[in-house]
Amino acid sequence: MKSLTTDIAIMGSGLAGLTAAVKAAEAGAKVAVFEKRPFQGGGVSNTPMMTLVVRDEQEYKDKAFKVHMEYTNYSADAAMVRSWIDNSSHIPEFINRLGIDFLHVLKFDLDTLGRLPGYGGGFPNGMHIGDYYLLKPQGKGHGAAVICKRMADTVTKLGGDVRFSCPVTGLVREGDKVTGLVATEKDGDELHVNAKAVIIASGGFSDNPQMIKKYTGFTYTNNNCDDGGDVLFNTLPGARLTGDGQQAVWAIGGAQGSMGINGHNLVPGPGIIGNTPWVMKNQMRIIQEQPYLWVNQRGERFIDEDISNNHMAMGTCIASQPGRCAYIIVDEATVRRMEQVGLDHIYFIFPAEKLSDVRGQFEYLINVVGNKHAFMADTLEELCAQTGISLEGLEKTLKAYNDYCDAGYDAQFAKNPAFLRPVREPKFYALRCFCGGYQALGGIRVNGNCEVVDADYEPIKGLYAAGDCAAGNIWGDPPTGGIGVSTISFAHGFISARKAVEHAKAL
Amino acid sequence: MKIEIQDYCIRCGLCEDLYPQLFTLNIDDDKIDLAYDDDIPTDLEQAAQDARRDCAIAAIFLK
Numbered sequence: 115m116k117s118l119t120t121d122i123a124i125m126g127s128g129l130a131g132l133t134a135a136v137k138a139a140e141a142g143a144k145v146a147v148f149e150k151r152p153f154q155g156g157g158v159s160n161t162p163m164m165t166l167v168v169r170d171e172q173e174y175k176d177k178a179f180k181v182h183m184e185y186t187n188y189s190a191d192a193a194m195v196r197s198w199i200d201n202s203s204h205i206p207e208f209i210n211r212l213g214i215d216f217l218h219v220l221k222f223d224l225d226t227l228g229r230l231p232g233y234g235g236g237f238p239n240g241m242h243i244g245d246y247y248l249l250k251p252q253g254k255g256h257g258a259a260v261i262c263k264r265m266a267d268t269v270t271k272l273g274g275d276v277r278f279s280c281p282v283t284g285l286v287r288e289g290d291k292v293t294g295l296v297a298t299e300k301d302g303d304e305l306h307v308n309a310k311a312v313i314i315a316s317g318g319f320s321d322n323p324q325m326i327k328k329y330t331g332f333t334y335t336n337n338n339c340d341d342g343g344d345v346l347f348n349t350l351p352g353a354r355l356t357g358d359g360q361q362a363v364w365a366i367g368g369a370q371g372s373m374g375i376n377g378h379n380l381v382p383g384p385g386i387i388g389n390t391p392w393v394m395k396n397q398m399r400i401i402q403e404q405p406y407l408w409v410n411q412r413g414e415r416f417i418d419e420d421i422s423n424n425h426m427a428m429g430t431c432i433a434s435q436p437g438r439c440a441y442i443i444v445d446e447a448t449v450r451r452m453e454q455v456g457l458d459h460i461y462f463i464f465p466a467e468k469l470s471d472v473r474g475q476f477e478y479l480i481n482v483v484g485n486k487h488a489f490m491a492d493t494l495e496e497l498c499a500q501t502g503i504s505l506e507g508l509e510k511t512l513k514a515y516n517d518y519c520d521a522g523y524d525a526q527f528a529k530n531p532a533f534l535r536p537v538r539e540p541k542f543y544a545l546r547c548f549c550g551g552y553q554a555l556g557g558i559r560v561n562g563n564c565e566v567v568d569a570d571y572e573p574i575k576g577l578y579a580a581g582d583c584a585a586g587n588i589w590g591d592p593p594t595g596g597i598g599v600s601t602i603s604f605a606h607g608f609i610s611a612r613k614a615v616e617h618a619k620a621l
Numbered sequence: 622m623k624i625e626i627q628d629y630c631i632r633c634g635l636c637e638d639l640y641p642q643l644f645t646l647n648i649d650d651d652k653i654d655l656a657y658d659d660d661i662p663t664d665l666e667q668a669a670q671d672a673r674r675d676c677a678i679a680a681i682f683l684k
Contacts, residue, residue: 153632159633252679351633
């Protein structure tokens, strides 16, 4: 048996873990990071790296706090939300110090916070509580991958120990405090780590079908929902976000925090999303952003479709429908409009203003790729036979909806009249969307200091958690958001490092 | 020209998506498989140069 002694031991080398490692090492602590994969970075390495920053002015921080608490229906942990917001203003300087620039910075006035429609810069309405900082990427990737590499290098330069292919298998608790962890080295040897403090930053549980089923009710799929699954993720391929950190904490008495899925409307299928969801292979992802007719399997509308580009809200709505799926339906006239006039919702990831050869793209997907979620038909009867949508329900919906379009007023859901486009002219096109994309997160209950608490909400001394594994209570219970979690990972990294170093120095 | 992938590669599979003639993401073994361990064919050298430029973490080296 091998052993190692350090001040701060950190499980996971994603954004939260490495932020904590850099900050703790800068504060003079001896740091050791344990990463199960053979390289640095967590699920964030595959995401558009736009981070939210609440500027360091009291009225902005107060407004952000109030908007966010209202967004979560006051079910978020107020102390944690306040702590996250207060710490977010340090993010830009921290990133710049790593030698990374921002591609864009979008600043918003106080009056606009909480009021912008759609994703705007990439966040759902409730997250419009600050400014957006988009990292400059490397090549055709995202800045998050680069920042994790720079942080790992920084930790090493500061004398820290970053160990790859070294999974943590358990925590060591003695009485009321955690005193270390157990890991498995690359050669298979067990490594006992004595630490004054341990920070868990192991990420979410998107790669654990059992936990997803048990704690969220969703059925995981890695086969484009063709296997009966109803949630799919496009986090880093093979990221092994197994929930091992959550389970290690629960095993030594840490309490379970809120857990959930944060996902957007997502049409699954080969040719639509490969390993790298930001590299567009066709324009289906743009169509699914549009505010046209959306129905469920019963053929019924379920929302003012203007929210279709508010990803978290649309994901929540789709998850509430029968079969946890929904369909966007457009006719030939609307297709022509998207090709010749332009789109109503511009998607910032794929910012095309018009589409091209929509019919050709559908034909390719259906006939060549064999996609099971793209449909094209000459009649409504045929469309319903293909999709499984109730014909009776759809005909009833269309009768009313097309009348709303003619009248210029949506009596059912008061959609913006500019987005009322009838469905009349063959061909008819449909995309079946599920909920997915981002993350299954949460599970570890922490207080506003990122201290892990037990069932009585009493902190377990020496144990902290940061990032997606502990982010549930920021989004409420159940979590109903989560896009833009990078801001939380950074802030959690700052907070957990500060508290862990204080604890270690006091011993 | 030979392709060499650095250890810090994040296995995102961007190279496979864009240049499948040179790279395959091997999730089971947590690595990127190269189509050519030795010199790559001359007609793929431009693709290799492009892959080096496009890599998300600058982990593709050419020798």
